[in-house]
Structures are given as C-alpha cells and as structure tokens.
Amino acid sequence: MKDRMDSRASKETGRAAWTMLAVLAGTALALRAGDAISGWLSGVPRGVHLCASVAEAEVRTGLRLGQVGQGLGDYAPTEGGVRATARPAPAIAIAMRDGHGTSLLTLFGSTDGAIPSTLRPPLPFFHEIAVPLGPGLSASLKAERQPDGSVWQDLEWSHGTGKIALRFNGRTVELLRLAKQLAEAAP
Amino acid sequence: MNRRAGETILHGIVAALVVMVLLRTQRIRSPHTRLQFWLLAMGLPMGCTPLFWLTPWRLGDRFRDDWSLFSASHLAPFTWHGLELTGVAALVLALAGGTLFLRDAIPFALDLVSGRAPHHALTTPPAALTRAAEQAAVALGTAAPRLVVLTSRHPILICRGLRRPFIVASTGLCEILAPDELVASVAHEMAHAKYRDPTLGWGLMLVRGLCFFNPAVQLVARAAVLEIEHRADLSAARNAGGAEAVVKSLRKLSGIDSARAPRTSPRTWHSFRLAAIENRCQSLLRDERQAPATLARWILPTTAIGLGVILFLTIA
Numbered sequence: 001m002k003d004r005m006d007s008r009a010s011k012e013t014g015r016a017a018w019t020m021l022a023v024l025a026g027t028a029l030a031l032r033a034g035d036a037i038s039g040w041l042s043g044v045p046r047g048v049h050l051c052a053s054v055a056e057a058e059v060r061t062g063l064r065l066g067q068v069g070q071g072l073g074d075y076a077p078t079e080g081g082v083r084a085t086a087r088p089a090p091a092i093a094i095a096m097r098d099g100h101g102t103s104l105l106t107l108f109g110s111t112d113g114a115i116p117s118t119l120r121p122p123l124p125f126f127h128e129i130a131v132p133l134g135p136g137l138s139a140s141l142k143a144e145r146q147p148d149g150s151v152w153q154d155l156e157w158s159h160g161t162g163k164i165a166l167r168f169n170g171r172t173v174e175l176l177r178l179a180k181q182l183a184e185a186a187p
Numbered sequence: 188m189n190r191r192a193g194e195t196i197l198h199g200i201v202a203a204l205v206v207m208v209l210l211r212t213q214r215i216r217s218p219h220t221r222l223q224f225w226l227l228a229m230g231l232p233m234g235c236t237p238l239f240w241l242t243p244w245r246l247g248d249r250f251r252d253d254w255s256l257f258s259a260s261h262l263a264p265f266t267w268h269g270l271e272l273t274g275v276a277a278l279v280l281a282l283a284g285g286t287l288f289l290r291d292a293i294p295f296a297l298d299l300v301s302g303r304a305p306h307h308a309l310t311t312p313p314a315a316l317t318r319a320a321e322q323a324a325v326a327l328g329t330a331a332p333r334l335v336v337l338t339s340r341h342p343i344l345i346c347r348g349l350r351r352p353f354i355v356a357s358t359g360l361c362e363i364l365a366p367d368e369l370v371a372s373v374a375h376e377m378a379h380a381k382y383r384d385p386t387l388g389w390g391l392m393l394v395r396g397l398c399f400f401n402p403a404v405q406l407v408a409r410a411a412v413l414e415i416e417h418r419a420d421l422s423a424a425r426n427a428g429g430a431e432a433v434v435k436s437l438r439k440l441s442g443i444d445s446a447r448a449p450r451t452s453p454r455t456w457h458s459f460r461l462a463a464i465e466n467r468c469q470s471l472l473r474d475e476r477q478a479p480a481t482l483a484r485w486i487l488p489t490t491a492i493g494l495g496v497i498l499f500l501t502i503a
Contacts, residue, residue, distance in 0.1 A: 013483050019212045020486060024493040027205050031257040031501055038261040047252045050263050060248060080264060086248055 044083070045118050051082040054094060061090035063109055068185055072178055074098045075105045085116055089162075093119045105178065108165040115156075115163050125154065131176065133157060133183045141172070155179050191240065192400060193277040194503035196284075197259070198232035199403030201501060205494055206407075213486070216474060218421060220487075222414040227491055229394060229407045235495050245502065256500040273503075280402055287405035288395050295392060312336045315361045315369060320354070323374035326427035332380045342440050344372055349389060352380035360440075368436035371428035375436075378422035384415050413467075420471045434468040 039045050051057040054077060058064060061084050071077065081095030091110035097103065108115045123144035131141045139157035144167075146152055153175050156165040164182065168175045206228035215221055244250055251258045265272035312320075312334045324331035333353040337343060342364070343357035354376045364372060379385065391408045398404040420437075424430040441464045 016213055016483055016486055020209065020490060020493070023205060023209050023212060024490075024497065026208075027201065027497055028256055028500075031201070031497070035255070035257040035261060038259075042261050042264045044261055044264060046261075049248055049260065087252060 047087050047116075048083050048085045048118050050080065051084050054082055054092075057082050057084040057092045057094075060084045061086065061092055061111070063090055063092050063111055065092070065094075065109065066185065068107070068182060072096060072105065072107065072182060075103075075178070081106075083119060085119055087118075088116060089113050091115050091119050091162075103168070103170040103174075105170075106167045107182070108163070108167070109159070110162040112161050113163070115165055120165060120167070123152070123154070131155070133176075133180055137183055139179060141175075157183070189274060189277065190503050191236075192281070193259070193273065194239075195232060195236050195398070196277060196280050196401050196403065197501060197503050198236050198498045199229075199398070199401045199407070201498060202228040202232050202494055203403045203407050205490075205497070209490060218414045218418040222411055222418060223487055224490070225407050225411040225414060227487065227494070229391075229404055229411065231491060231494055232498065233394065233398065233404075235498055239499055245499070251502060254500060255502050256497065257502070259503045281400035284398070284400045284402040284405050287402055287409075288399040291405075291409070292392065292396065310336050310338045310358065312356070313358060313361050315366065316356060316373070319366065319369040319373045320377075322370045323377050323423075323427050326370075327374060327377055327381060327422065328426075329377060329381045332377065344376055344440065346376040346379040346385055348380075349386050352383065352385050354380065363439055364436055367428050367432045368439065371423050371432035372436040372440065374423035374427035375419045375433060378419040379415075381422075382415075382418065384419065387415065388412070413463075416467060417470060417474075420467060421474060424471055430471050434471060437464055437468055 035046070044050055049060060051060065054065060054070070075096035075098050078095045078097050083093045085091050089110055089112035091108065093115075094107045096105045096107065098105075106120075108120050110116070123146065125142040125144045127143040129141050130138050133139050137157060139155050142154045142156075144152050144154050150169065153168045153170075153172055154165065155168070155175055156163055157179075158164075166175060166179055166182070168178075206224045209215075210221055210224055215224065239245060251260065259273055262273045263271065267275050313336070316334065316336065320331050320334055332346075332348075333351070335353055335355045337355065337357045339357040340359040340362075341357060342360045343355060344360055345355050346352055347355055354373065356373075360372075361369065391411060395405055395408050420433055424433045441461060
C-alpha cells in the first residue's frame with residue numbers, strides 16, 4: 001500500500017516537473033517567435049539595429065563615414081533609413097533620396113570582409129562587369145532584379161579590409177559618378 | 188523612464204500569463220497555493236525588474252542580438268501619427284491600468300471611511316454573536332479576536348486591523364443569519380484574522396497604487412484577493428459549519444436570495460458583484476467535496492527562478 005502511494009506521488013511529481021518545464025519552455029518559444037515576427041514585419045531582422053542618425057550608427061559600429069554620412073551629391077539620408085549591425089562584422093547601411101525623391105540610393109560600408117546579408121540582402125543578378133573607379137581601384141558592377149521586377153545597379157569595391165557598396169535604381173552613369181565621388185571622399 | 192515603465196508592464200504581462208497557464212496545467216485547486224502563485228506573478232516583476240536595470244550591458248546590442256528572447260527594439264520602426272507605436276501602446280496600457288486601479292481603490296477608500304463608526308453606535312455583543320465567535324475560534328484552533336459591535340439594522344461583518352485584527356459586526360447581522368450561518372460567517376472573518384489578510388490586503392492595495400500604470404498588476408492583485416476570500420470560505424467550510432452554511436450566509440449577506448435583492452438590470456455594477464459572489468458559492472460547494480491536493484514544495488521556487496530568467500531575457 002505504501003509502495004503504491006510512493007509510486008503515485010513520484011508520478012505526480014514527475015508530471016508536475018514536466019508540466020512546469022513545458023510551460024516555461026513554451027513561454028520562451030512564444031517570446032522568441034514574437035521577436036522573429038516583429039522583426040519580419042518591421043523589416044529589421046535580428047542583429048540589425050535601426051539608428052536615429054548616422055552619428056549613432058558610427059558609435060554603434062566604430063565606422064567613420066565623415067562627410068559622406070551627411071549625403072552624397074544630391075542624395076541625403078532618409079528618416080529611418082540608417083541601419084547598423086555588429087555581426088559578423090560592423091557594417092552600416094544608409095538609404096538616401098535625391099532632391100526630387102524619385103531615385104533611391106543605398107550606401108553600404110563594412111570594416112572587415114563582406115557586407116552582411118542582413119543589411120544587404122543578395123539579389124539575383126543577370127549581368128556583371130568590372131569598372132575602374134580610379135587609379136588602382138576597380139569595382140564590380142552588377143545588374144540585379146528586384147522582387148518587383150525592376151532592375152537595380154549594384155556597385156561594390158574594396159576599401160582597406162572592408163567593402164563599400166552602392167545600390168541604385170537610377171542610371172548607370174549617375175551611379176559611377178557618385179561612386180567616384182565617394183571613393184575620393186571616403187576616410 | 189518610458190522604456191522602464193514599458194518594461195515593467197511587459198514583464199508583468201508575461202509573469203501573469205505564465206502563472207495563469209501554470210495554475211491551469213498543474214490543476215492547482217488549493218486557494219492558498221494559488222494565492223502564492225499570484226503573489227509571485229506580482230512580486231517577481233516588481234522585485235526583479237529594478238534589479239535588471241543595474242545591468243546596463245543587458246541593453247547593449249550584443250546581449251540583445253545573442254541572448255535576448257524578445258527585444259522591443261524591433262518595434263521601433265512602427266509609428267502612429269509620428270509617435271512610436273510602442274510608446275502609444277504603453278500609454279494605452281497605462282491608462283487601462285489606472286482605470287482598473289481606480290475602479291477598486293475608490294470603493295476601498297469609501298469603505299474605509301464608512302467603516303469608522305462613531306462611539307455612540309457601539310454596543311455590547313449580543314449573546315448569539317459571542318457564542319458564534321467562541322465556537323468559530325475553537326473550530327479554527329485560534330484565539331477569538333476582539334469583537335466590535337455596531338447598532339445597525341444593516342448586516343455588517345468585516346475583519347479590520349493591521350497589527351491586531353478585530354471583527355466588526357452589527358446587531359442586524361444576528362437578526363438575518365441562523366445560528367449555523369452566524370458561526371460560518373464569523374469563522375470566515377476569523378480565518379481572515381488568522382492569515383493576517385487585512386495586512387495582506389493593504390499591501391496589495393499599496394502595490395497597486397505604486398504600479399497604477401500596470402494593468403497586469405491590477406488584474407493579478409484582483410485574482411489574489413479572490414483567492415484570499417476563497418481561502419477564508421474554505422477554511423470556514425471545512426472547520427465550522429460546512430460549505431452549505433457558508434454559502435447560505437454569503438447569499439443572505441449579499442441579498443442574492445432574499446426579497447431585499449435590488450431590482451436592477453443585469454448589467455449594473457451591483458449585479459456583477461452578485462454574480463462574483465454566486466461564483467464563489469458554486470466554487471465552494473465544488474471544492475469542499477475535494478480533498479486538498481499537495482503540491483511539491485520545489486514547484487514555486489523553481490517557477491520563480493525560471494520566470495526570473497525569462498524576464499531577464501525579455502527586453503523592452
């Protein structure tokens with residue numbers, strides 16, 4: 001009789017332990033799912049941080065953009081368009097618009113290695129060529145197709161141990177002009 | 188400051204939901220144990236969240252990216268008429284919390300004021316009441332607290348006093364309740380005195396006032412008060428008079444089953460109160476038949492530790 005009662009008590013204890021673990025684990029999973037969903041809805045994945053200004057992004061990553069952070073030619077940073085990440089290496093993305101608001105330019109910069117895909121999602125490209133930007137400086141120019149079918153230009157070159165890239169929906173000539181301006185001004 | 192208030196609200200909501208699910212899945216029926224869990228849901232965010240603020244590295248990018256379960260920074264891009272949506276949500280929740288607090292704080296304050304009887308209304312306890320108090324004290328195994336009796340036709344029975352609880356009753360009470368119902372209702376108030384419920388009630392109201400902006404604290408505190416009442420009901424039912432006597436006295440004192448029942452439409456505040464008392468009666472009749480189940484002692488502290496870790500990894 002006592003053995004039966006002990007066995008039932010230990011079964012109850014086991015059930016209570018598993019239930020508690022399940023509830024706590026379920027809560028953790030639910031919070032993690034909520035975090036992922038909110039990141040997906042906002043378009044800001046985990047690891048990427050929306051910055052109020054270019055200065056804040058520089059503080060978060062240690063990158064120094066100098067005058068470029070204020071704008072490039074006619075293009076100025078848009079509100080809510082500055083993002084930064086520290087993984088796998090510090091990198092910044094700045095979305096800019098021209099004075100007419102029709103063309104969109106995004107500047108990417110990393111300190112070490114490639115620009116993370118969380119900042120610059122890879123797009124299928126159908127054409128790639130090498131273009132000179134200046135003495136001893138060559139860039140890779142790709143024509144990429146956006147999900148909505150539009151064609152964007154993606155220009156990337158090495159800067160020290162890192163990379164700089166421009167993604168642009170305007171004319172290639174304009175893009176190359178901005179890239180040369182950037183290559184000369186980059187700290 | 189807004190972020191901290193928002194984090195307190197978020198932690199309160201998470202703690203309340205976890206405790207609610209645990210109480211259901213663990214099938215915890217004992218009101219004493221349920222009360223402990225509700226107090227955990229209220230106390231843990233209040234106690235731990237300020238401690239978390241002493242760890243500023245918790246708000247850094249590295250911790251948010253690598254360790255956090257949930258980070259509200261993802262919601263920063265969402266705005267509503269130029270205001271951050273998280274701020275608007277926190278404001279709406281704070282208003283809800285304030286409303287819930289006032290809904291109970293105002294009657295609490297009015298009850299306090301109206302309970303202060305002038306000296307000329309005091310009288311010696313009727314013999315029936317004294318006998319009932321002695322019987323209830325013996326049944327509960329506790330010393331009978333001081334009885335203060337008011338000369339009033341209205342049935343009054345309440346436990347007061349922070350340091351030395353006493354029972355306030357009226358002469359009208361003895362006219363309404365039968366002897367067994369009188370013993371049961373006095374035993375209910377004595378159970379409140381035995382568990383120092385007036386002090387706990389004041390503590391809960393103080394916490395509710397400090398966290399007036401937190402709707403989770405308000406709702407959890409209400410749940411805790413219901414368990415306090417249920418604990419006293421069960422204590423009186425099991426030790427003095429049985430569930431039937433407690434239920435009859437509750438219904439008589441609230442006017443549910445008498446001609447005194449007000450002719451009100453179903454949606455008035457009073458009808459909600461009567462519905463809550465009837466729920467208590469049904470719950471008491473159901474629970475008194477069941478043997479009290481014992482919960483392993485380690486469940487509560489383990490839940491506290493697990494929930495504390497979850498809250499630490501949840502960042503506003």
